[in-house]
Amino acid sequence: MTREYTCIICPIGCDMVAEIEDNEMISLTGNNCAKGRSYVQQELTDAMRTLSTSVVVKGGELPVASVRLNRPVPKASLFKVMAEAKKVILLAPVRIGQVALKDVAGTGADLVVSKHVDVIH
Known part of the structure; x- marks a missing residue:
């Protein structure tokens, strides 16, 4: 399954596309740095937010x-x-x-x- 994410870690806000199987990330495109990969992984396992x-x-x-x-x-x-x-x-x-x-x-x-x-x- 393909899912779209917009990274919220930094002001760039990379639009990313992740290929997901069994709630695991198989591939990721669109991220400009490693933080995007970490963000998507966090979203898959335990999404966190500030307020x-x-x-x-x-x-x-x-x-x-x-x-x-x-x-x-x-x-x-x-x-x-x-x-x-x-x-x-x-x-x-x-x-x-x-x-x-x-x-x-x-x-x-x-x-x-x-x-x-x-x-x-």
């Missing part, structure tokens, strides 16, 4: 703060991660690097603030 979103900030100069996961999580858990992230409400001030939520959805990844939000003056 960036925003959470509510009460009493802040901005109504939300951007947050991101500190490590990739299984692709299948993204909807659970987003559901938990939607419930987060932080109190200003919030700082870059502050953990907004530990072990999101039991993934072992933390949701970390990536934008300062100061208190309203």
Whole structure:
């Protein structure tokens, strides 16, 4: 079976075509580097994703703060991660690097603030 992938490892975004048999990659074309091969192999065995979103900030100069996961999580858990992230409400001030939520959805990844939000003056 032939499957198409767009690599998300770097900004080039190589469009690749993989020949797959019994969930194993037989051949790969279109990748500009070895990272493409690793990406497709990862997708076949255990697809992982990172996530960036925003959470509510009460009493802040901005109504939300951007947050991101500190490590990739299984692709299948993204909807659970987003559901938990939607419930987060932080109190200003919030700082870059502050953990907004530990072990999101039991993934072992933390949701970390990536934008300062100061208190309203």
